[in-house]
Amino acid sequence: MLRSTSAKTLVFRRYQTTSYTFQRIPTLEDIRTNGSNFSGLFSNKAVKQLWFDRGNELVKNLNQAMAQTNTVLDREYSFAALAELSMNNPELAEVYKNASSSTSLIYFFSSIRPLSKRQDKAIRRVGYEEMFKTPGDGFGNKPKDPALVDWINQSFGSVRELRNLIINSARGLKGDGTVWLVAESTMSEEFLNKSTFTNPMYHNLALVNTYNGTMISDGERSGQVKRMKDLLAKLQREEENNARRKDAYKARQEQEIKVEEEEGEKKAEVEDAKEKPTDTSDLQLGTVEKAEFDVAFLNKRLIPLLAIDASPRNYLIDYGVFGKQAYLENVWECIDWEVVSRRLPPRAKQVITM
Structure with a gap:
C-alpha cells in the first residue's frame, strides 16, 4: 500500500549508506x-x-x-x-x-x-x-x-x-x-x-x-484543482485591478493638464498607486460552505x-x-x-x- 510520507525529510549525514536491490517476483x-x-x-x-x-x-x-x-x-x-x-x-x-x-x-x-x-x-x-x-x-x-x-x-x-x-x-x-x-x-x-x-x-x-x-x-x-481555481481567481482580480488603475491613471492625466500647479503631486500619487495597488479581496471572509469544502474535501x-x-x-x-x-x-x-x-x-x- 502506498501512503503519503511527504511530512518526513531525507537525512544528509554520511554515517551510513543504503544500497537498494530490485524486488524478486x-x-x-x-x-x-x-x-x-x-x-x-x-x-x-x-x-x-x-x-x-x-x-x-x-x-x-x-x-x-x-x-x-x-x-x-x-x-x-x-x-x-x-x-x-x-x-x-x-x-x-x-x-x-x-x-x-x-x-x-x-x-x-x-x-x-x-x-x-x-x-x-x-x-x-x-x-x-x-x-x-x-x-x-x-x-x-x-x-x-x-x-x-x-x-x-x-x-x-x-x-x-x-x-x-x-x-x-x-x-x-x-x-x-x-x-x-x-x-x-x-x-x-x-x-x-x-x-x-x-x-x-x-x-x-x-x-x-x-x-x-x-x-x-x-x-x-x-488540493491541486482548488489551488488552480484560487490562482485563476487571483489572476482575474489582478487583471480587473490593473484595468481600474489604468482608467484612474488616464483620468488623472487629463486632470493634470487642467491643473498644472498640482502636476508634480498628482504624478507622484499615480506612480505610487501603480507600484502599490490596493487589493483587500484577500482579507474578506468566505462563506461557511466554502470553509467546509476547504477542510473536508482536500x-x-x-x-x-x-x-x-x-x-x-x-x-x-x-x-x-x-x-x-x-x-x-x-x-x-x-x-x-x-x-x-x-x-x-x-x-x-x-x-x-x-
Whole structure:
C-alpha cells in the first residue's frame, strides 16, 4: 500500500549508506530459469528486457543518484516511500525519477499473472490492417470477489465498462504512461483529525493516469484543482485591478493638464498607486460552505489497486508498432484479481460524496 510520507525529510549525514536491490517476483524468476514465456502476454525475451534488465538498471541509477547527492536515510524505505520523500526536492530529481519508476514497474508486474495452459494465447506481431478492425468486446477474465465486483459496479457501472475505460485510457496515453485503478477516500485527513472518525473512509474507485514512469502520489496531487481555481481567481482580480488603475491613471492625466500647479503631486500619487495597488479581496471572509469544502474535501487519500503500463516498450517487442490494442486486451486477461482484492481498503458506503 502506498501512503503519503511527504511530512518526513531525507537525512544528509554520511554515517551510513543504503544500497537498494530490485524486488524478486517468484513467477518471473521461474520464467527466467525455465526460459519460458509469460503465458498470454509476453515472450521470455520481453520479460527479460522489461523486468530484469530495466529493473536492475533503475536500481543501479537510483544507487548512483543517492551516492552523488550524499543521501543517507534515517531508516530503510521502500521505493514508494523514497519517491514521496524526494519528490519536492530538485536536488533529488534523479532519486525520485528512479524510485518512482521502480514503484510503477513493480506494481504493474505484481498485478498480473500468466495464463494457464488451457487459457494460453499465441503472442503474435500485429500488422497495419489491425488498425481498421473494430476492437473485440468479448473478454474472459472477470473478478470473482463479490465485494470487489460490487465496488466496481457502484463506481463504473459494470466490469465491462471498467475494461473499456482502462483500455481506452491506456490507448490515449502517448509515450511512457500508466493507468492506475485506485480507491479514493471521501474526506481529507484534516477533516478526520477534527471529527470522531480516525481513519480515511474509502467509497469510490477511480482511474488515474501518470506519465514518464511516475507513480500515484496523493501527497503530490492533493488540493491541486482548488489551488488552480484560487490562482485563476487571483489572476482575474489582478487583471480587473490593473484595468481600474489604468482608467484612474488616464483620468488623472487629463486632470493634470487642467491643473498644472498640482502636476508634480498628482504624478507622484499615480506612480505610487501603480507600484502599490490596493487589493483587500484577500482579507474578506468566505462563506461557511466554502470553509467546509476547504477542510473536508482536500488531501484525499489514494490507494493504488492495479497498474497497467501502456508504454510503447511493453508492446513493441512482441506485438509491433500496431499492436497496442492487442497488448492491452491481453493485459486485461492477465490481471490477477485476487491481488487487486487484497489491496482493497475497508469500504464505507454511507458517506458524503461530491
